[in-house]
Amino acid sequence: MTSDDTVESPPMVGPVVCAALGLEARAVRRGLTRTPVVVVGYRARRADRLPGDCAALVTVGFGGALDERLRPGDVLVADEIRGTAPGFEPVPCSAPRLLAEELIRDGLGVQVGPLVTAGRVVRGAERAVLAAQGARAADMESAVVAARAGSRPVAAVRVIVDGPGHPLLHPGMIGRGLAARRILARTGPALERWAVLLVSGAQPPCPPEP
Numbered sequence: 001m002t003s004d005d006t007v008e009s010p011p012m013v014g015p016v017v018c019a020a021l022g023l024e025a026r027a028v029r030r031g032l033t034r035t036p037v038v039v040v041g042y043r044a045r046r047a048d049r050l051p052g053d054c055a056a057l058v059t060v061g062f063g064g065a066l067d068e069r070l071r072p073g074d075v076l077v078a079d080e081i082r083g084t085a086p087g088f089e090p091v092p093c094s095a096p097r098l099l100a101e102e103l104i105r106d107g108l109g110v111q112v113g114p115l116v117t118a119g120r121v122v123r124g125a126e127r128a129v130l131a132a133q134g135a136r137a138a139d140m141e142s143a144v145v146a147a148r149a150g151s152r153p154v155a156a157v158r159v160i161v162d163g164p165g166h167p168l169l170h171p172g173m174i175g176r177g178l179a180a181r182r183i184l185a186r187t188g189p190a191l192e193r194w195a196v197l198l199v200s201g202a203q204p205p206c207p208p209e210p
Contacts (some may be wrong), residue, residue, distance in 0.1 A: 014034070014035065014054065014055050014056075014195060014199060015035060015054065015055050015056040015057070015058055015153075015191075015195040015198070015199065016035070016036050016037075016038055016050065016051060016054045016056070016057055016058070017032065017035055017036070017037045017038070017058045017059075017060055017191065018037070018038045018039070018040045018044075018047075018050060018057060018058070018059050018060070018141075018145055019037060019038075019039055019040070019059070019060050019061045020039070020040060020041060020042055020043075020044065020061050020139075020140070020141045021039070021042070021061065022039055023181065024060065024061040024062065024181075024184060025037045025038075025039045027181045027182075027184040027185040028060050028184055028185065028187060028188055028191075029188070030185040030188060031185055031186060031187060031188020031189050031191075031192075032188040032191070032192060033188075033192065034192065035188070035191065035192055035195065038050055038051075040141060040144075040145065042140065042141075043119065043140045043141060043144065044140075044141040044144035044145055047144050047145060047148055050145070050148060054152070055152070055153070055195075055198075055199045056094065056149075056152055056153040056154065056155065056195065056198060056199070057145055057146070057148070057149045057152060057153075057154050057155075058154070058155045058156070058157070058191060058195075059139070059141055059142040059145050059146075059154075059155070059156045059157070060156075060157045060158075060184065060187060060191070061139065061141070061158060061159070061184070062139075062158065062159055062160075062161045062177075062180055062184070063076060063115070063137040063138060063139045063158030063159065063160055063161070064121070064122055064127075064137060064138045064139075064160070064161065064162045064163055065136070065137050065160045065162065065163025065164065066116075066122070066127050066128075066130050066131035066135050066136055066137055066138060066163070066164075067131045067136065067163070067164065068163065068164050069111065069136070070111060070136060070137060070160050070163060071160065071163065072160050072161055072162065072163065072176045072179070072180070073109065073159070073160065073176070073179055073180065073183060074109045074110070074111060074159075074160045075103055075108050075109060075110045075111070075157060075158070075159055075160070075183065075187070076110075076111055076112070076113060076115060076136055076137045076157070076158045076160065077093075077096045077097075077099050077100040077103065077110055077111070077112050077155070077156070077157055078093045078096060078112075078113070078114065078115035078137075078142065078155070078156035078157075078158070079092070079093050079096040079097075079112050079113060079114065080092055080093060080114040080115070081093060081114075081115050081116075081117065081142045081143050081146045081154065081156055082114055082115065082116040082117070082135060082143065083116065083117045083143035083147075084116065084117065084118045084119065084130075085117075085119070085143070088143055088147070090114075091143070091146040091147075091149070091154060093153075093154055093155050093156060094153035094154060094155055094198060095153075095155075095194065095197070095198055096112050096155065097112060098194055098197060098198075099155055099157070099190065099191070099194045100112050102190035102191075102193045102194050103157070103187060103190040105190065106186055106187075106189060106190050107186075108183060108186060108187070108190075111136065113134075113135075113136035113137070114134055114135045114136055115135065115136065115137050115138070115139060115142055115156050115158060116130050116133075116135040116137075116138050116139075116143075117138070117139055117140060117141065117142050117143030117144065118130075118138050118139075118140060119140065120140070121140075122138040127163075127164065137158050137160060139156075139158055142156040142158075153198060155194075157187055157191070159180040159183045159184050159187075160180070161176050161177055161180045162176070
């Protein structure tokens with residue numbers, strides 16, 4: 001090899017969608033045409049499955065509302081991912097309002113706000129504490145995925161299945177879960193439109209500084 005020779009790096013794959021559970025992955029895949037989906041497991045215990053070379057990481061799935069402004073069937077697009085683990089610094093999400101607009105175009109009820117990742121299902125007093133800190137919904141995976149993203153853009157979309165007044169362990173949960181799965185299956189097209197704009201540079205990868 002001469003000094004003029006160059007070694008080209010392999011092309012970076014596009015955004016990767018990750019879901020905790022197989023049923024979440026199967027639902028979101030219905031609306032995706034070219035975006036891979038990786039199952040990272042409960043609490044993202046299999047986050048090592050995520051590729052090291054991708055344009056962005058997007059977590060999708062079900063979540064729990066922390067306040068009554070979000071109701072079962074609503075979609076939360078995170079503008080920030082927080083964690084309850086010590087030392088975790090909040091991670092800003094990439095172009096969240098653009099993503100919300102694309103989901104709204106497809107007829108979904110969408111709100112934007114902070115998402116917090118907890119190590120267990122959030123209930124009662126803990127739900128109230130997190131809500132008082134400004135978080136809108138909770139999951140158990142997004143912060144783990146965001147921590148692996150490095151400088152890559154991240155996003156998180158959660159379909160609400162429970163919250164204040166709608167407990168997780170309740171007969172109505174089965175119906176809410178089925179409805180949430182149908183809604184999750186409708187998010188794929190918007191995710192791909194958002195990804196095209198993000199990767200093409202049509203939108204900034206991170207929110208502007210205040």
